[in-house]
Amino acid sequence: MNVPEGDRRVVIVGDSVAGITALREVRALGHTGPVGLIAADPDGCYPRPPLSKKALVDSAGDPEGWSLADLDVDVTRSAAVRLDTERRIVHTEGGHGVYYDALVLATGARARRLAPEREGEFVVRTMQDSTALRDRFSSASSVAVVGAGFLGLEVAGAAHRLGLSVTVVDTEPPLMGVLGPFLSSAVADRLRAASVDVVRATAPVVPYGDPIEGIAVDGVAIPADVTVSCVGEVPNCEWLSGTGIADDHGVAVDEQCATAVPGVFAAGDVTFRRDADGTVRRSPFWSHAVAQAKVAAAGALGLEPRCAPHDDYFWTEILGAPVKIVGPLPPAGAPTRVDGSLADASAVLEWDHADGRRTVVAFGAKKSVGWLRRRAADDV
Amino acid sequence: MNVDVDFDRCEGHGLCEDQAPKVFRLDDDGDLHVEFEEIPEDQAAAVRSAIAACPVAALRERA
Numbered sequence: 001m002n003v004p005e006g007d008r009r010v011v012i013v014g015d016s017v018a019g020i021t022a023l024r025e026v027r028a029l030g031h032t033g034p035v036g037l038i039a040a041d042p043d044g045c046y047p048r049p050p051l052s053k054k055a056l057v058d059s060a061g062d063p064e065g066w067s068l069a070d071l072d073v074d075v076t077r078s079a080a081v082r083l084d085t086e087r088r089i090v091h092t093e094g095g096h097g098v099y100y101d102a103l104v105l106a107t108g109a110r111a112r113r114l115a116p117e118r119e120g121e122f123v124v125r126t127m128q129d130s131t132a133l134r135d136r137f138s139s140a141s142s143v144a145v146v147g148a149g150f151l152g153l154e155v156a157g158a159a160h161r162l163g164l165s166v167t168v169v170d171t172e173p174p175l176m177g178v179l180g181p182f183l184s185s186a187v188a189d190r191l192r193a194a195s196v197d198v199v200r201a202t203a204p205v206v207p208y209g210d211p212i213e214g215i216a217v218d219g220v221a222i223p224a225d226v227t228v229s230c231v232g233e234v235p236n237c238e239w240l241s242g243t244g245i246a247d248d249h250g251v252a253v254d255e256q257c258a259t260a261v262p263g264v265f266a267a268g269d270v271t272f273r274r275d276a277d278g279t280v281r282r283s284p285f286w287s288h289a290v291a292q293a294k295v296a297a298a299g300a301l302g303l304e305p306r307c308a309p310h311d312d313y314f315w316t317e318i319l320g321a322p323v324k325i326v327g328p329l330p331p332a333g334a335p336t337r338v339d340g341s342l343a344d345a346s347a348v349l350e351w352d353h354a355d356g357r358r359t360v361v362a363f364g365a366k367k368s369v370g371w372l373r374r375r376a377a378d379d380v
Numbered sequence: 381m382n383v384d385v386d387f388d389r390c391e392g393h394g395l396c397e398d399q400a401p402k403v404f405r406l407d408d409d410g411d412l413h414v415e416f417e418e419i420p421e422d423q424a425a426a427v428r429s430a431i432a433a434c435p436v437a438a439l440r441e442r443a
Binding site: 017020021024025027028046047049050054063064066067070286287290313315322324366367368369370371 | 389391392393394395397398406407408409410411425426428429431432433434435436437440441
């Protein structure tokens with residue numbers, strides 16, 4: 001790059017946690033030159049984890065927006081629609097052209113839908129989604145949730161807390177793919193004890209009706225006042241077509257969070273990594289996005305990053321019980337150690353793996369991530 | 381600057397501690413402690429990063 005570092009214009013596209021963390025890190029690393037942010041969420045920038053938990057139960061749980069007042073940032077409130085890597089310009093829906101010397105892509109992902117062409121399918125991704133679902137919950141008595149992953153079970157937990165009759169459907173047992181058989185079974189027990197109906201489908205589940213009236217599971221109709229799809233996400237990278245930066249999996253990044261085009265970095269849910277054997281790895285989790293954003297920001301400034309580009313801490317809530325996890329997933333078989341009671345949702349579970357690594361899970365037990373990390377590193 | 385903690389929202393994730401380890405400390409039970417009455421100037425940027433990194437929006441800057 002020929003532009004002196006101090007004058008370099010760093011532009012960040014996207015205003016969720018990856019975008020805002022990159023923005024903050026660019027300033028924290030001492031960059032005093034121009035910084036731009038291109039973002040389109042009508043509610044501004046705010047943390048999303050509460051949207052599938054407290055915010056679905058009560059508007060008092062809505063996240064507060066982040067202030068950018070201290071950052072001296074040029075904000076363009078419009079969706080990015082095209083990237084010109086030759087001229088280094090991001091074109092927006094509103095007709096703006098934003099020039100950059102270094103770019104950080106953090107456009108995230110959107111909820112995958114099962115019936116996009118029909119009325120009445122709810123998803124949870126943005127503040128608007130969450131508010132719409134909360135409003136719908138207030139006049140409903142039953143909900144069908146498609147997908148027994150983290151998001152689906154969080155939505156089920158909120159609906160259960162509101163007193164709705166809840167059915168969760170998936171072709172796999174709850175959280176089996178991520179947490180493995182032991183924890184999956186513990187989660188299923190907790191759901192069953194709370195009378196949340198967990199249904200195992202043998203074929204993909206489809207909503208029926210228009211507007212949607214429920215879901216069809218292996219040919220049997222399960223009517224519901226509300227149908228929520230929690231079936232994964234689609235990276236927002238269509239606007240990058242023609243640049244060679246993105247494919248169907250999203251934006252490929254390396255250990256520096258660099259993309260295929262020099263000067264263009266990426267972080268968060270829009271990204272994926274490819275292992276040496278070609279396996280595509282996506283890690284659409286909060287702490288991972290934070291770590292990637294810091295590395296991408298350093299890359300955009302041509303500096304050494306202050307942390308690794310990954311962080312395996314993540315958490316969820318199973319019917320009000322916080323579950324916090326550090327270490328490789330999914331753990332196979334039974335845990336090496338269990339401290340406390342799983343049935344009372346107050347346990348710490350550990351798996352010692354053959355390669356010397358350790359997975360530590362606080363299942364309802366109040367433990368800090370620092371403690372979990374120290375346990376995982378065998379430092380406590 | 382100063383920082384307010386909404387302890388009803390705090391779930392003890394500790395990502396604030398990652399961002400500003402001199403200011404935020406979680407004990408082993410996940411209870412958060414703020415080490416300063418008033419945030420020192422050289423910690424302000426780290427604290428603002430911590431506010432942004434909190435996944436439950438439990439931290440807020442007080443002018």
